[in-house]
Amino acid sequence: MKPLLLSMGDAAGVGPEVIAKAWAASRESDAVVVGDVGVMRRALRCCGIALSVAQLDRPDEEVPAGAMGVWSPPGLPDLSTLPWGRIDARAGAAAAVCIEAAVGAIQSGAGRGLVTAPIHKEALHAAGVHFPGHTEMLQSLTQSPAVRMMLVNRELRVVLVTVHQSLRSACDAVTREAVLTTLRLLQPAMVRWFGVAQPRIAVAGLNPHAGEGGLFGDEDLREIAPAIADAQALGWDASGPHAPDTVFMRARQGAFDAVVAMTHDQGLIPVKYLGLDEGVNLTLGLPWVRTSPDHGTAFDLAGSGRADPASFRAAWDFARQLTP
Numbered sequence: 001m002k003p004l005l006l007s008m009g010d011a012a013g014v015g016p017e018v019i020a021k022a023w024a025a026s027r028e029s030d031a032v033v034v035g036d037v038g039v040m041r042r043a044l045r046c047c048g049i050a051l052s053v054a055q056l057d058r059p060d061e062e063v064p065a066g067a068m069g070v071w072s073p074p075g076l077p078d079l080s081t082l083p084w085g086r087i088d089a090r091a092g093a094a095a096a097v098c099i100e101a102a103v104g105a106i107q108s109g110a111g112r113g114l115v116t117a118p119i120h121k122e123a124l125h126a127a128g129v130h131f132p133g134h135t136e137m138l139q140s141l142t143q144s145p146a147v148r149m150m151l152v153n154r155e156l157r158v159v160l161v162t163v164h165q166s167l168r169s170a171c172d173a174v175t176r177e178a179v180l181t182t183l184r185l186l187q188p189a190m191v192r193w194f195g196v197a198q199p200r201i202a203v204a205g206l207n208p209h210a211g212e213g214g215l216f217g218d219e220d221l222r223e224i225a226p227a228i229a230d231a232q233a234l235g236w237d238a239s240g241p242h243a244p245d246t247v248f249m250r251a252r253q254g255a256f257d258a259v260v261a262m263t264h265d266q267g268l269i270p271v272k273y274l275g276l277d278e279g280v281n282l283t284l285g286l287p288w289v290r291t292s293p294d295h296g297t298a299f300d301l302a303g304s305g306r307a308d309p310a311s312f313r314a315a316w317d318f319a320r321q322l323t324p
Helices: 015-026 037-046 089-107 121-126 134-142 167-173 176-194 208-214 219-233 244-252 264-273 310-322
Strands: 004-007 031-034 052-056 067-071 113-116 148-152 157-160 200-204 237-242 258-261 280-284 289-293
Touching (some): 004 089, 015 031, 015 310, 037 052, 037 067, 113 310, 148 264, 176 200, 176 219, 176 280, 200 219, 200 244, 208 219, 208 237, 208 244, 219 237, 237 244, 244 258, 258 264, 289 310
Parallel strands (some): 004 113, 031 067, 052 067, 157 258
Antiparallel strands (some): 148 280
């Protein structure tokens, strides 16, 4: 079986540590870390894990039993003196190299999916990599027409129409086309990956009370409602726009199978409020499976050995489920 590829993320953050802990807990041989061998050995030491590291020449090379397989792609900068918990252009450059190499390996048939450890956007920019996040970078590398971020935990499935942009610009980006594109990506994903034959999809409004009939803004009437009507014309069970302050509670209670949120924080606050330990980010619209944990680089914890690997482990397990 082709391996799942685990990109190490920002080497100055907790990414290498949560990978190390998740690997030690699972001892699975269905994955390969795409990252720096020295960084991964440092993470294992930091976490007090006695696990050997096997440096691989290819991402699809067989990993020796009981070892962590690490493929260090060409072009990695020297990270031997990289400090923990600081923004560093070297870490940003290394993260970008690993992501690009992992995408190339999957496209060449040497991997079956990608689980990404957290990156730091400022470190990426310091390295001259001007993407606002993983999602946009992966879209560019795969030349995917449209992608969306989906957050999943035991109680909620939430997809975002807009992601990494200012709130002011996000409001302008909530258009009929953007909402319908989100629904076009979500509907088949619910059927294929979640086994819901007729998913009940709730679409949140943008404004308080979904605009209150236009009293609090007309975007809900002008852009969101027509997109929902378009989806209904395709035979999909989409409804709304629903008041954003209650739709997530209703979904938790079983009224809906998934919720479409208009902006980053509208969708992520309810998901993260329920806890980061099992939250998983799934990218819709890519030609293959990509998941990630629902947390960032946590520079304040980096190097302490205290980072919780639960969300990364959940992302890895979910990628396994979706790529049997």
